[in-house]
Amino acid sequence: MSAPLSSPSRRRFVAAGGALVLSFPLGPALAADKPGLPGSLKTEPMLDAWIRIDAAGAIAVCTGKAELGQGIKTALLQLAAEELLVAPSRLTLITADTVRTPDEKYTAGSHSMQDSGTAIRHAAAQVRVLLLGLAAQRLDVAAAQLRVADGVITAPDGRRVGYGELLAGQQLHVRAQPQSTLIDPAQHRVVGKPLQRIDIPAKVSGGAAYVHDLRLPGMVHARVVRPPAPGARLLALDDATVRQRRGVLQVVRDGSFVGVVADGQYQAIKAAAALAQACRWSAAPPLPDQRALYDDLLAAPAQTTVIARQGTVGTTSAAGTPGTSARTLTARYRRPFQLHASLGPSCAVAQYVDGSYTVWTHSQGVYPLRTALAEMLGVKEERIRCIHMEGAGCYGHNGADDVAADAVLLARALPGRPVRVQWMREDEHGWEPYGPPMVAEAQATLDPGGAIIGWQYQVWSPPHNARPGKAGNLLAATHLAKPFAPPPAKPIPQPEGGGDRNAVPLYALPNLQVTHHFLPRAPMRVSALRSLGAYCNVFAIESFMDELARLAQSDPVAFRLRHMTDPRAQAVMREAADRFGWQAYQRKPGRGRGYAFARYKNLGAYAAIALEVEVARESGYVRVTRAVAAVDSGEAVNPDGIRNQIEGGILQSLSWSLCEEVSWDALGITSRDWAGYPILRFPQMPDRVEVHILDRPGQPFLGTGEAAQGPAAAALANAVADATGVRLRDLPLRRERVRAQL
Incomplete structure (x- = not known):
């Protein structure tokens, strides 16, 4: 050996x-x-x-x-x-x-x-x-x-x-x-x-860029047959006919985990379709009513923690006692289940030789994945080598780790041969861990001069991290004859946070309380999607800042600067506004401008975004015409790479915020293809995206990849409100929703 x-x-x-x-x-x-x-x-x-x-x-x-x-x-x-x-x-x-x-x-x-x-x-x-x-x-x-x-x-x-x-x-x-x-x-x-x-x-x-492109000598192809819905168990399987199909090398069953290995990819796809017809499943518990999603979140058992408090909560005047001229505003914002929507469905290749496994994977954590695979297989970690290769779409915990588990289970049944498993689109959309839904509620009080003197913020959120490290975090492991249960969910502690990431505003607010309602259980499988809770929290806070600025009859940028004391934040905020031409902006019918700012996790990169939208009132169609961003990521190692990240983050956030929402009925997920889960298409892309970098040579790196998502969503909503006079607080701003509000 x-x-x-x-x-x-x-x-x-x-x-x-x-x-x-x-x-x-x-x-x-x-x-x-x-x-x-x-x-x-x-x-x-x-x-x-x-x-x-x-x-x-x-x-x-x-x-x-x-x-x-x-x-x-x-x-x-x-x-x-x-x-x-x-x-x-x-x-x-x-x-x-x-x-x-x-x-x-x-x-x-x-x-x-x-x-x-x-x-x-x-x-x-x-x-x-x-x-x-x-x-x-x-x-x-x-x-x-x-x-x-x-x-x-x-x-x-x-x-x-x-x-x-x-x-x-x-x-x-x-x-x-x-x-x-x-x-x-x-x-x-x-x-x-x-x-x-x-x-x-x-x-x-078109070169070999991704794990999807990997071809090894003697490699074979496999597909997995999933239950018709979460919670269904395999009762019977008559696979005799499938085993006799041309090109089929192996049919694997372990409890409710079912897969087929074949000489070629087409043979594996056709064999998996036939195998699905040969399965008899138990009835699955019905999924909850999608229309009641947010009510269910608010009513669910929660672990409640006050993550930030200063001053006297509930203060409504500068003197600390109710003032006759104080004005209080309350608003609630909501974000649905969303997909990673990777353009390339998850893929892995595994090989089992002499008691050891090699796995080529686009997992974002090869060492934690190795630990989870070892537990699932019942072998020592030293018997597994995980090698990262890029995947065609990621930024979060998608199906990469799950398909690696599929691959090793199937490779174990065919020693010596590299086994390639690629999910189908319906697998990716139906079984990946989703970005969780959230509800955020903000309340603030302005003094007679228009300054914020009281701030209360609450966020309700399921977990944002179920990444492997334990076998129970792998989809296949939960379907085995001796299944592994997912480990209990835990909140990610501050200052980084999970559902409460960026829930504490960076603004200087004299009286503040921020509360996190952590919901250990979600109605569907959830995990990390790019920026975690920061996307929803920044959307909520920066939308609310715009609403407060309107209440104070103040310019949105000036209102933010009035409440900001961090000089680097101020520099980024001014840069974005100046580069956009905020003060000289000329209004046109059907168009509006929006602005938002955040420092990612309050300890990462600073980003401010100003953008313009055009809204077709008759159809509710929203398109961003241009976006201007300013970012301070500390020392800029590759300025072009930073621009790439901010540009991509803006576009991804616009796609989330205009289009993306998981849908389901009592029987299962219905958004299993691009028609059921549309993403931003080229006609909706901005005409121009500008990114301006405030380089800080010699300063620590702050990280850039997730700085733009929250500000882009809030700037979009603020621009739509500016263009239409109507405030939308529920994501995404799909044309049907916009049209209904208008």
Whole structure:
């Protein structure tokens, strides 16, 4: 039997390229947190976990984070290249592999640059200093006299030595230090400059870009047959005819988990359709009435927590006692179940050889997935290797982990053959974990001068995180003969939060109370969708700020600035308004402007968005004509990547906010295709989207990927209200809903 995939000998064999051996700390002492280490160096403090250089001078950069389309491959290479003083093209990036990279848990919460980027920057800087020290010894010259250019160190007399030569026979298995000698931002040649993203060419040229494109020797194809509705159990299966179909290699049943493996994809699809006809299922409990969704949320058992309080709650005048001129406003906002709606249905490939599994997956957490798969299969984690490959659509917990579980269960039944499982569209829309519905209620009081003197906010939300780590978080594991139950849901604590993410406004409010009603159970399976509760909370808070500005007879931007004391927030807010031309805006019939701001999680990137809409009153059709955003993400490593993220975030949020809503009846999900679950189409795209970056060289990375979703939704609703005079507080702003309100 071969060595376990994660054994020390296998790690060294896989990683060693010649001079520098990549050996991971496996014992508790080495894995202990060293206070003061920056980024993910806290949990993986060895330099050779992040930077590897072979005898020929080839440099590999390792990250436990996954490329999801957010462009981190390019930005992380820029950071390493800058500190190692080499061209980015000289580097190879290895992402999210349970054998080759550090364990950085999940790629989520806009943490990649904060955690992995910070670790790689400091690790590369410390490796550069170590290499200079080795060169100084080799060349017998003071390190300060040496010059470094593209991986070669040169002495004043012209003698040269390459990084690879210096490391011959030596290792960089060295613990990182809390402080690093970083390149001065004023001398940056790579960081802060636009660099063409390395993940784009294959995607636009039809190359092999995604796990969907993976083809391995001897690979076979599989499909899974799901119950007709959640809660149904398989009573009987007559698969004799299916087993005799041409190309069918195996039919697998374990409890209510049913799948078929075939030579080709078409044969697997046809066999799965026949297999579905051969299944007899129990009746499933009826789903609740969709029309009662929000009433049911408000009535559901909740764990209630006051997450923020200051001043005297309920104050209605500047003096703290009811004032005759004080004005109070209350409003309620709602967000439905929504899909990830990945354009490429979830896909995975698994292979079972000699008691060990290899899984190619677009999971956002390869290490937690490995833990969940090991529990489901009843094997040690060392027997499973999870390798990340990109998926065609993600940003949250979609079906990527579930299809990986499907693949390993089917691969176990066909040892030696790589088994590829791709969900069908109806699987993706019907079985992925949804973004949960939410209800938010805001109440505020203005003093006679139009200042907010009292603020109360409540949010009701099911869980926003059921990512794997436990087998019960995998769909297939819940259908086995010995099923795994989903673990009890828990709220994500502040300051990041889940359903209460961004529920605490960044504005300076003297009397404030924010309450989170955590609903442990949801009527359907839910988990993380991009930005979690921030999307709904920012939509609610920034819509409410607009309503308060109207009540105060104040300009919406001026009203926000009046209540903001954070200078970086003020700069972003002014930048977006000025670039949009807020003060000079000329009104046209059927058009209106909207504005919104938030700092993601109140500790991430600052983003302000101003946009214009046109509304057709007769049809309720809403289209954004242009959008202007300003963002402060801290130091901008790749400005083009930041623009990509904000542009994409705006468009995705507009799609959520104009179109997207899961629908169902008593028997099951009805939005199983693009007709039942429409997304934003090209005719509704803005004519122009501008993103303006306030770069902060030398400042910490703040994360960008989820900064735009909430402000875009609120700016949209505010613009529709400005164009029509009617306030819509329920998402999405579908044309039927807009037409009915108008």
